Amino acid sequence: MVEYLVAGLVIGGIYAVIAGGLTVTYTASGVLNFGYGALAYFVARCYYFFHTQQGWSIWLAAVLSIVVIGPALGAVLYLTLFRLLGQASILLKVVVTIGLSVALGPISDVLFGNPAIPAAPGLAPQPVTTFQVFGAAVTMDQVIVLASVALILVGGTLIFKFTEGGLLVRAMVDSPAMTSLTGNSPKRISLCVWTGSVGIAGLVGVIVAPIVGLTSEEFTLLMATAFAALVVGEMVNLFRVVIAALLIGVATSLIQGYLPPQNPLTAEIVESIPLAIMLGWLLFRYRSIAAHASMRVGGMLDRAIAPPSARAAAYDTRGPLAGTQASADYLSAPRRDYMRSAGFLVPLVIVAVLALSLPTFWVGLLSEGVCFSIAFLAFTLVTGEGGMIWLCMSTFTGFGAVITAYLATNHGWPLLAAIAFSAVVVMPVGAILAFITSRMGGVYVTLVTLTFGLLIDNLFFARGTFQNFGSGIELATPQWIQNYRFQVFLFLGVFCVIAFGIEHLRRSTAGMSLAALRSSEIGARSLGLNAVALKAFIAACATFVAALGGALIAVQQSVGNPVFFSTLNGLVWLAIVATVGIRLNAGALNAGVSFIMIPALFATFLPGRVLELPAFLFGLGAIMLCRNPDGIIAMQGRQIRSLMRRTVLPRREPPSVPVLGAPVEVEAVGAGASESDAVRSPELSK
Amino acid sequence: MTATGTREGEIRTGDTAALEVRDVSVRFGGVPVLSEVNLTVPPASRVGLVGPNGAGKTTMFQVMSGFLVPDSGSVILNGQDVTKRAAHVRARGGLARTFQHPEVFETMTVVDQLTLSLRLRTSPGRVWSDLLSPRGWQTTARGEGDRVGEIIELLGLQPFAHREVQSVPFGIARLVEVGAALIARPRVVLLDEPSAGLDSRETRELAEAIERVASHDDVAVLLVEHDLDFVLNMAELVYVLNFGVMIASGTPAEIRAHTDVQDAYLGTRASDSQQQASAQ
Numbered sequence: 001m002v003e004y005l006v007a008g009l010v011i012g013g014i015y016a017v018i019a020g021g022l023t024v025t026y027t028a029s030g031v032l033n034f035g036y037g038a039l040a041y042f043v044a045r046c047y048y049f050f051h052t053q054q055g056w057s058i059w060l061a062a063v064l065s066i067v068v069i070g071p072a073l074g075a076v077l078y079l080t081l082f083r084l085l086g087q088a089s090i091l092l093k094v095v096v097t098i099g100l101s102v103a104l105g106p107i108s109d110v111l112f113g114n115p116a117i118p119a120a121p122g123l124a125p126q127p128v129t130t131f132q133v134f135g136a137a138v139t140m141d142q143v144i145v146l147a148s149v150a151l152i153l154v155g156g157t158l159i160f161k162f163t164e165g166g167l168l169v170r171a172m173v174d175s176p177a178m179t180s181l182t183g184n185s186p187k188r189i190s191l192c193v194w195t196g197s198v199g200i201a202g203l204v205g206v207i208v209a210p211i212v213g214l215t216s217e218e219f220t221l222l223m224a225t226a227f228a229a230l231v232v233g234e235m236v237n238l239f240r241v242v243i244a245a246l247l248i249g250v251a252t253s254l255i256q257g258y259l260p261p262q263n264p265l266t267a268e269i270v271e272s273i274p275l276a277i278m279l280g281w282l283l284f285r286y287r288s289i290a291a292h293a294s295m296r297v298g299g300m301l302d303r304a305i306a307p308p309s310a311r312a313a314a315y316d317t318r319g320p321l322a323g324t325q326a327s328a329d330y331l332s333a334p335r336r337d338y339m340r341s342a343g344f345l346v347p348l349v350i351v352a353v354l355a356l357s358l359p360t361f362w363v364g365l366l367s368e369g370v371c372f373s374i375a376f377l378a379f380t381l382v383t384g385e386g387g388m389i390w391l392c393m394s395t396f397t398g399f400g401a402v403i404t405a406y407l408a409t410n411h412g413w414p415l416l417a418a419i420a421f422s423a424v425v426v427m428p429v430g431a432i433l434a435f436i437t438s439r440m441g442g443v444y445v446t447l448v449t450l451t452f453g454l455l456i457d458n459l460f461f462a463r464g465t466f467q468n469f470g471s472g473i474e475l476a477t478p479q480w481i482q483n484y485r486f487q488v489f490l491f492l493g494v495f496c497v498i499a500f501g502i503e504h505l506r507r508s509t510a511g512m513s514l515a516a517l518r519s520s521e522i523g524a525r526s527l528g529l530n531a532v533a534l535k536a537f538i539a540a541c542a543t544f545v546a547a548l549g550g551a552l553i554a555v556q557q558s559v560g561n562p563v564f565f566s567t568l569n570g571l572v573w574l575a576i577v578a579t580v581g582i583r584l585n586a587g588a589l590n591a592g593v594s595f596i597m598i599p600a601l602f603a604t605f606l607p608g609r610v611l612e613l614p615a616f617l618f619g620l621g622a623i624m625l626c627r628n629p630d631g632i633i634a635m636q637g638r639q640i641r642s643l644m645r646r647t648v649l650p651r652r653e654p655p656s657v658p659v660l661g662a663p664v665e666v667e668a669v670g671a672g673a674s675e676s677d678a679v680r681s682p683e684l685s686k
Numbered sequence: 687m688t689a690t691g692t693r694e695g696e697i698r699t700g701d702t703a704a705l706e707v708r709d710v711s712v713r714f715g716g717v718p719v720l721s722e723v724n725l726t727v728p729p730a731s732r733v734g735l736v737g738p739n740g741a742g743k744t745t746m747f748q749v750m751s752g753f754l755v756p757d758s759g760s761v762i763l764n765g766q767d768v769t770k771r772a773a774h775v776r777a778r779g780g781l782a783r784t785f786q787h788p789e790v791f792e793t794m795t796v797v798d799q800l801t802l803s804l805r806l807r808t809s810p811g812r813v814w815s816d817l818l819s820p821r822g823w824q825t826t827a828r829g830e831g832d833r834v835g836e837i838i839e840l841l842g843l844q845p846f847a848h849r850e851v852q853s854v855p856f857g858i859a860r861l862v863e864v865g866a867a868l869i870a871r872p873r874v875v876l877l878d879e880p881s882a883g884l885d886s887r888e889t890r891e892l893a894e895a896i897e898r899v900a901s902h903d904d905v906a907v908l909l910v911e912h913d914l915d916f917v918l919n920m921a922e923l924v925y926v927l928n929f930g931v932m933i934a935s936g937t938p939a940e941i942r943a944h945t946d947v948q949d950a951y952l953g954t955r956a957s958d959s960q961q962q963a964s965a966q
Contacts, residue, residue, distance in 0.1 A: 507822030509812040512802045516791040523789030526751060527866060528777035528806040534813065 004257040005250060006136035012249020013146040014208055015274070016242045018222060019229035020152040021204050023241045025197040026230075027160065028169045029190065031085060031093050032443050034571070035100030036201055037223030041216045042104045043070045043202030044209040048120050049112040062123055062206065070202025071195040078194035083187060084626040090442030091389050092629050095578040098571045099622025105216040106612035106619070114612075122210035141210045148207055152200065153242045160238070169193055220568060224454055225271075227447050228278035234285070235443070248274050268458045275451045275458075282440070282448055289440050339637050344499070344586045348492065351593060355488035365600050366593065367487040371556050373592025374495050375400075375549025376577050377585065380502060382542035383574075384583035385511065386535055387518040388434065389446045392453030394570025396543045398562050399426050399456075400550025402466050405473035405560025415478065419551040423544050430543030431536040438532045453567030461562035472561025475554050491552060498545055499585035510534060572618060579621035581631030590633065702765040704729045704874040704906040705750065705781065710759030712745055712930075719745050720930045722759065727874050730904040732897075734921030734938075736914060741927040743910045744786065747878050750908075751783045752776045764873055778807055780873035786882055788863040792852035796843055796862050799851060800834045800869050807870035837865045840899050857888045861895060868899045874906040881913050889913065893920055918942065 018036070025033050033039075046069050050061035077100070085093050122128075124140035131138045160166035168189050172179045176186035205219065212218050228248055233241030252273045259266040282289065351370065355363055375397045382390050403422035407413040413421070433452060437445045460466070466473060481487065505511045516524040517531055525531050554560040576595055581587030599614040606613075621632070628635040705727040712720040720742045727733045737743050748754035750761055752773035760769045768776050791799050805812055816822050838847055841861050846854045851862055860880060867875050877896065881889040893916060900907050911917045917924060918938040926934040926947050934944045941947055 504822060505817065508816035509802070509805055509822070510814070510817055511822065512794070512798060513806070513813055515794055516799075516802055519791035519793055520789040522753065523785070523791065523863075524806075525753075525773045526777055526783050526785075526789065527803050528774045528810055529813070530772075530774050530810075 002134040003136035004253045006133050006138065008250030008253030009146070009246060010136075010138060010142045010249070011253055012246035013142065013149050014211060014222070015226045015229050015249055016149040016245035017145055017152065017204050017208065018226035019233070019241050019245045020149060020156065020238060021197065021200040022223070022226060022230055023233065023235065023238050024152070024156050024200060025193075026235055027238070028173065028193040028197060029082065030173050031082065031097065032235075032446070033100075033197075034094060034097040034223075035104065036097075037219035037221075038101040038104035038216055039070075039073065039198055039201040040205030040208070040223075041214070041219040042073070042108050042205070043198075044120065044205030044214055044219075045108045045112055046202075047206045048117065048209070048214060051121060053112070053115075058121075058123060058125065066199065066202045066206060071199040073202075074194040074196070074198025075191060077198065078191050081623060081626060082194055083190060088626065088629065090446070091383065091578070091582075092625060094389055094391075094442075094446055095575055095622050096626050098575045099579070099619045099625065101220060101619070102572050102575055103616050103619025103623060106616035108216075109612050110609075110616075117214045120209035120214035122207050124210075128210070139210075141207065144207050145211065148203065149242060149246075153238060156238045165192075217568065221454075224450055224567075225274045227450070228274035228281075231278045231444075231447055232281045234289075248277055251277065264464070268462050272455055272458045275455050278451050279448065279455070282444065283436070286436075286439075289444055339641060340584075343584065343633055343637060344589075347586055347589050347593075348496070351488070351492060351589070355485055360484055362597075362600075363484040363488060365596050367484050367491060368553070368556050369593035369596035370488055370491040370495060370589075371549060371553040371592070372573075372595050373549075373589045374491065374498065374552060375546050376573065376588035376592050377495070377498050377502065378542040378546035378549065379574060379577045379582055380585060380588050381505075381545060382539055383578075384587075385502065385505065385514050386434075386538040386542065387514070388437070388535060388539065389442055389449075390433075390539075390542075391446050391450040391571060391574065392433075392456070392567060393542070393546050394565045394567060394573055395453040395456045396426050396430065396546035397550035397553070397570075398461060398565025399429075400547030400552075401554035401560040401565060402461070402473065402550075402562050403547075403560075404551040405475040405554050406466065408475055409473050415481075415555070419548065419555070422551050423548040426543045426547045427540040431540040434536040434539030435532060438535045450567065453570060457562075457567050461565070466560075466562050470561075470563060472559045472563065475558050475560055477555055477558055481555065487556060491556075494548070494552065495589065498548075499588075502585055510537075514538065572615070575622035576618050579618070579625055579631060581633040583630070584633055587631055587633055702729075703727060703762065704731075704764065705908065706762040707746070707750060708760045708762065710746075710749055710756045710761070712742075712749060712754065712756050718930050720749070720756070723927070723930070723932050725925055725932065725935075727906050727908045728923075729873070729906055731906050731923060732900075732921045733906070733908045734917035734924040735908060735910045735927060736912075736917055736924060736941075737927035740929070742930040743927055744878060745930075746927065747783065747876050747910060751781060751876060778810060781876070782807075782867035782870070782872035782874070783876035784860075784863045784867050784878055784880060786879045788856075788859045790851045790859050790863050790866075793850055795848050795850055796838070796854070796865075797834060797847050799862060800837055800865055801830060803866035804830060804833055804869045807872070833869060837869045837899065840902065841865050841895050857884050857892070860884065860892065864892070864896060864899075868896075868903065868905060871903040872905055874908060875900070877907060877909045877911075879911055880909070881911060881916050889916060896920075 018040070021040075022033065022036055025031065025036065043065050047061050047065035050056045050064055051058060054061075056064075081096065081100070085096060122141040123144050129140045131140075131143070158166075160170065168179065168184055171182070172184075172186050172189045179186050179189070208219075208222070212222055226245065229241050229245035232244035232248070233239075235241075252270060255273055256266070256270045259269060351366065355366055358366065375393075378393050378396065379390075382388050382393065400419075400422045403425065404415075404418045407418040407421060408415050433449065437448050440448065481490070505514075513524065513529050513534055516527070516529065517534070521531055550565065553564070573591075573595070577587060577591045580591045580594070595618075598617070599611075602614050603611060625631065703726045707723060707725040709722045709724060710720055711718065711722055723742075723746065725733075725735070725746070735743055735746065745754065749756050752768070752771060752775070756769065760767050762768070763776060763779050763781055766779070768779065768781075771779075791802075794802070812821075838844055841864070843858065843861060843865065846858055846862075851859055854862070860883070864877070864880065867877075880892055880896065884892060896907065897920065899905070907920075909917055909921060918941070921938060924936065924938055924941045925932055926941060926944070933946050934941060936944070
């Protein structure tokens with residue numbers, strides 16, 4: 001019993017040191033950094049390079065990695081990236097930090113090489129001393145982890161509660177604008193925060209690497225597990241987070257002690273315990289979390305001085321206002337948007353032409369890319385339209401692939417029936433997940449869905465029946481569907497049908513309601529909208545699309561392999577779709593085709609050492625989203641519109657702004673009138 | 687006039703009150719925010735709710751509109767107990783509201799926001815039925831358009847009708863929110879500090895605009911406001927809340943003369959005595 005307790009404290013110590021670092025970052029910046037694991041890995045990889053590959057002493061390598069490189073990386077990332085996130089949407093913060101997570105792995109491989117790392121040294125001198133504590137073996141590396149937990153807990157608490165610097169940081173998180181009015185620079189405070197928090201991430205990486213191993217996937221998984229402590233500690237209370245992490249570690253160790261060690265399920269169950277605790281806590285504290293979710297980010301002054309979005313003019317698709325004559329005239333403005341239509345049709349035509357002209361090998365890849373595009377439309381629905389940031393969409397895609405292959409191969413179902421069943425059976429799961437998360441804030445939605453995905457990875461996809469030693473379930477497909485060119489056009493047809501459905505949804509009352517929900521859920525509910533029902537419906541539709549896409553991927557690849565659909569892979573998918581354009585159907589098509597074709601192009605035509613470059617580019621694209629939040633296609637659309645406005649379209653006069661609330665005579669308002677004209681009106685903005 | 691906020695509106699009109707709050711109490715973490723508060727909004731009336739910062743006015747609005755369930759007491763809308771009903775159910779039952787910070791749909795045009803507001807309360811089934819019909823691809827129905835146009839003209843929103851809400855000035859966004867609340871001819875509308883962020887001229891014009899639409903459609907208005915002149919000029923019945931307790935209710939003239947109100951809210955008597963003391 002006591003030895004399990006000690007072992008649990010060691011496991012909890014690892015969770016605590018990571019969760020503590022995440023809490024400090026979240027408290028001080030308002031960003032839940034999904035790139036935290038990758039940052040820790042990067043600095044740990046630097047340390048390994050200096051200490052093991054170059055033979056430097058522990059202290060020299062540690063000082064250079066933890067004290068110099070980590071904080072410098074934090075400063076560079078703040079100046080180039082995080083300073084742009086300020087009061088950005090949660091989606092943007094999530095995607096940008098996921099992009100960072102995706103990009104840092106390939107960067108470290110390019111910089112330091114990619115050798116197999118059997119054991120990474122920590123800060124303890126080799127050979128590592130081992131102590132016997134109540135019958136449990138505790139290494140010096142584990143003692144260092146526990147000491148670091150105490151250091152972060154005590155140091156963090158003292159700094160945040162009792163120093164002027166901590167007060168300034170807390171003030172800045174509440175309201176950067178008010179902080180600047182006190183004579184302090186929010187930018188300088190943020191720079192210090194990011195420098196310090198990435199420095200802590202580096203320390204965490206170096207001390208944890210000898211215990212968990214030095215791979216970026218392992219660090220990211222560990223970070224996801226540490227989220228459990230973060231949630232139980234309710235994100236901002238460092239003391240509660242650390243205690244929660246230690247308790248989760250102890251609970252995991254004790255439960256492990258009672259499970260049969262020979263059973264292959266034991267390992268999966270043990271890995272799932274923190275995730276199950278997190279899910280249980282979220283449900284237990286549902287009302288409190290939902291109440292906090294309705295609170296706005298930033299202070300009143302920040303909202304008051306926030307500039308109106310530049311998107312206002314860019315998305316103004318209605319054309320000129322008719323005037324004041326007949327009331328129905330307000331509603332007769334044209335709804336056509338030729339640029340949006342062209343943005344959808346052009347890539348569709350390009351894919352069709354490529355399918356007719358490329359060699360068979362490339363057409364096969366194109367076909368696979370279109371299947372992924374179909375699956376990616378699920379992001380367009382659930383996040384683009386529904387405003388819900390789901391990090392488990394790859395799980396539903398995996399359900400589609402695995403269930404289809406399982407039913408068709410193991411139970412002899414007809415292929416179409418298996419596809420239809422797999423797509424429909426996941427819909428209630430999606431609806432229930434949306435129902436549970438509908439009142440939680442965006443950050444909690446990401447955490448719940450991430451946890452759900454990891455739980456399914458551990459408890460469902462890891463089963464031998466589905467994984468089959470990594471090769472998945474083979475799927476025999478009929479002869480008529482094996483022609484790649486036919487596949488491309490068939491899948492494009494499916495894509496177009498779903499895209500049309502999404503466009504139909506956008507134009508309907510449900511689509512308008514979703515737009516309202518994205519802007520202000522409380523406002524939409526006060527007008528009579530049943531937000532929970534609508535979100536559950538959209539989530540069910542999205543999971544249907546994801547599973548259908550997964551089933552088609554299985555058909556295309558002739559195998560339903562859950563390895564392709566891990567939750568961590570799904571993070572990369574989200575980053576790619578958001579980079580191209582998460583609110584556009586064309587974004588899903590471009591993202592799906594790029595996801596398959598770009599790595600293949602690199603592998604075929606470029607030297608082997610740049611094979612990691614596509615992953616880096618996908619990550620970089622997501623990072624660059626902070627400069628163009630609507631994605632690449634929308635950015636290009638804006639540029640073309642702007643060019644046309646300057647060169648082709650006639651210039652319109654700005655509107656005359658009336659006295660507030662009084663009926664007036666109006667000439668015209670439209671695309672030519674800039675938002676600033678109204679905002680700077682001398683009558684209303686003085 | 688009473689000191690506990692009894693149901694005067696019901697007594698005066700004899701009709702079923704548009705909205706009634708009975709003995710509502712709310713505690714946050716053991717701290718009482720509202721203590722057995724009563725309030726009545728008679729049909730087609732103008733009622734004001736005033737009180738210093740932290741009096742519990744916004745909490746009261748949250749309870750009335752369904753965003754907060756009280757610890758005890760009940761909320762009656764059109765004679766029906768809606769205490770346990772969700773916000774969207776109350777909205778469909780004839781209760782509309784605005785917020786301190788305008789809760790507008792920034793990426794939608796003014797026309798779309800008003801159209802959606804009308805549709806959600808008059809034909810909420812269209813959220814689902816439109817999915818199975820081609821109506822979304824057509825221009826909006828004429829009856830719906832007439833009402834949207836009427837509200838746009840009553841509020842003077844013509845120049846902004848097809849602008850996205852995020853691109854209009856703050857005062858116009860406030861008007862759009864008021865228009866969205868009033869467009870479906872609710873039985874009662876709750877306005878939470880509508881003049882916040884507006885200058886005196888804009889405030890006066892906003893009051894005129896609200897009065898124009900509310901009179902046009904016989905809507906009862908419950909107004910929470912810091913600007914006491916705004917409330918006393920507009921309301922025919924005023925309630926005063928202080929530290930979660932309803933300390934007075936009555937006509938504007940009665941409220942002006944009420945000593946407890948002067949003490950708690952206006953500070954008149956206190957400042958008078960201070961002046962006397964400094965003069966001595």
